[in-house]
Amino acid sequence: MRDATLLVTGGRTHPDEPHLVNPAVHRGSTVLFPSFERWQQRGRKGTFAYGRQGTPTTFALQDAFSALEGADGCRVAASGKASITVTLKALTKAGDHILVTDNVYSPSRRYCDDVLARFGVETTYFPPMIGADIKTLMRPNTRLVFVESPGSQTFEVQDIPAIAAVARTHGAWTIMDNTWATPLFFKPYDHGVDVTMHAGTKYVVGHSDAMMGLITWKGDEVGGLVERGVNDLGAPASPDDCWLALRGLRTMGVRLRHHEQAALEIARWLAARPEVATVLHPALPTCPGHDVFKRDFQGSSGLFSFVLHHVDERALAALFDGLELFGMGASWGGYESLLIPAPPYRTAAAWDAKGPILRMHVGLEDTADLIADLEAGFARLRAAA
Numbered sequence: 001m002r003d004a005t006l007l008v009t010g011g012r013t014h015p016d017e018p019h020l021v022n023p024a025v026h027r028g029s030t031v032l033f034p035s036f037e038r039w040q041q042r043g044r045k046g047t048f049a050y051g052r053q054g055t056p057t058t059f060a061l062q063d064a065f066s067a068l069e070g071a072d073g074c075r076v077a078a079s080g081k082a083s084i085t086v087t088l089k090a091l092t093k094a095g096d097h098i099l100v101t102d103n104v105y106s107p108s109r110r111y112c113d114d115v116l117a118r119f120g121v122e123t124t125y126f127p128p129m130i131g132a133d134i135k136t137l138m139r140p141n142t143r144l145v146f147v148e149s150p151g152s153q154t155f156e157v158q159d160i161p162a163i164a165a166v167a168r169t170h171g172a173w174t175i176m177d178n179t180w181a182t183p184l185f186f187k188p189y190d191h192g193v194d195v196t197m198h199a200g201t202k203y204v205v206g207h208s209d210a211m212m213g214l215i216t217w218k219g220d221e222v223g224g225l226v227e228r229g230v231n232d233l234g235a236p237a238s239p240d241d242c243w244l245a246l247r248g249l250r251t252m253g254v255r256l257r258h259h260e261q262a263a264l265e266i267a268r269w270l271a272a273r274p275e276v277a278t279v280l281h282p283a284l285p286t287c288p289g290h291d292v293f294k295r296d297f298q299g300s301s302g303l304f305s306f307v308l309h310h311v312d313e314r315a316l317a318a319l320f321d322g323l324e325l326f327g328m329g330a331s332w333g334g335y336e337s338l339l340i341p342a343p344p345y346r347t348a349a350a351w352d353a354k355g356p357i358l359r360m361h362v363g364l365e366d367t368a369d370l371i372a373d374l375e376a377g378f379a380r381l382r383a384a385a
């Protein structure tokens with residue numbers, strides 16, 4: 001089945017009796033077993049034993065998402081952040097070294113620096129455009145390489161096949177934050193990735209009304225470790241949020257195509273503005289890694305950055321204050337447009353832009369209205385400069 005069909009049919013049960021299209025919400029903790037024999041079998045893989053390990057609503061979402069990503073398995077987590085931290089914890093131990101892209105989502109970075117470091121795991125950040133040269137950073141104890149492509153704030157697209165090939169040669173896993181592209185626009189398991197983490201909070205949920213993390217994997221060994229890590233943490237997403245995520249998944253394809261077209265239109269409009277120094281959108285040639293994007297991705301989502309020519313904070317405030325459609329909010333992937341200042345926080349690769357970097361999420365509003373909102377903002381910025 002192709003993706004559009006998987007989005008519609010994934011995770012749905014097809015009993016013989018008349019039934020609702022979508023699985024119902026199953027809430028609860030205790031599961032009762034009808035016989036001693038079934039009780040004795042309860043620990044077996046795939047059996048439904050206790051609410052913390054998920055309910056039929058959780059399993060429906062996991063099945064649908066796993067099929068979409070072409071994975072061997074999927075587990076939910078309480079947020080995108082939780083999907084990342086539980087994976088890092090599950091796959092590392094004291095004495096390990098990990099390689100992390102310099103443009104990784106900043107709370108992921110904080111977890112490596114603040115938590116993993118305390119437990120004896122050393123992190124080296126690598127320049128996002130490193131490609132196969134990552135071999136120069138590999139050590140005998142390098143356990144995994146963590147990519148996020150395109151990366152947060154600055155949107156460099158990493159050469160994941162090249163990075164993953166080196167990692168594999170050195171016996172390390174490649175784990176990827178695939179939130180931006182979703183499984184619709186990047187197929188991680190065709191490119192050598194072993195594990196993915198997703199903030200389902202973004203495009204999967206799609207309506208900014210639930211927190212959701214999703215982890216998928218390819219391979220029994222790595223999958224076993226991830227599943228154990230998720231169980232050990234004991235903090236699953238709620239069945240209600242799984243139900244919202246499953247509902248969001250049904251329309252993710254059409255929403256993403258709209259986000260893509262609208263974001264491209266606005267990114268091109270921004271690129272022609274005198275106030276804008278550069279646009280960091282993977283589908284535009286000005287974005288580092290654009291060629292890799294064209295080679296490996298099936299589409300682009302609604303999130304990108306742009307850099308302004310130097311302006312002072314007063315002028316920047318004038319741009320933001322008065323925006324009617326673009327909200328200032330630290331998320332993305334919902335139906336609404338957002339704009340925030342997004343200073344880079346890298347340490348391995350230089351960032352020498354003179355002006356501020358702004359991150360935009362283009363929602364589902366009419367693009368002409370969004371452009372008018374930005375045009376008015378630029379007029380305020382010029383007047384205040």
Ligand SMILES: Cc1ncc(COP(=O)(O)O)c(C=O)c1O
Nearest residue numbers: 079080081105177179199201212
């Ligand atoms: C790239 C990326 N990964 C992970 C997360 C974390 O997701 P959540 O907010 O659901 O914890 C975010 C959130 O903004 C993100 O942008």
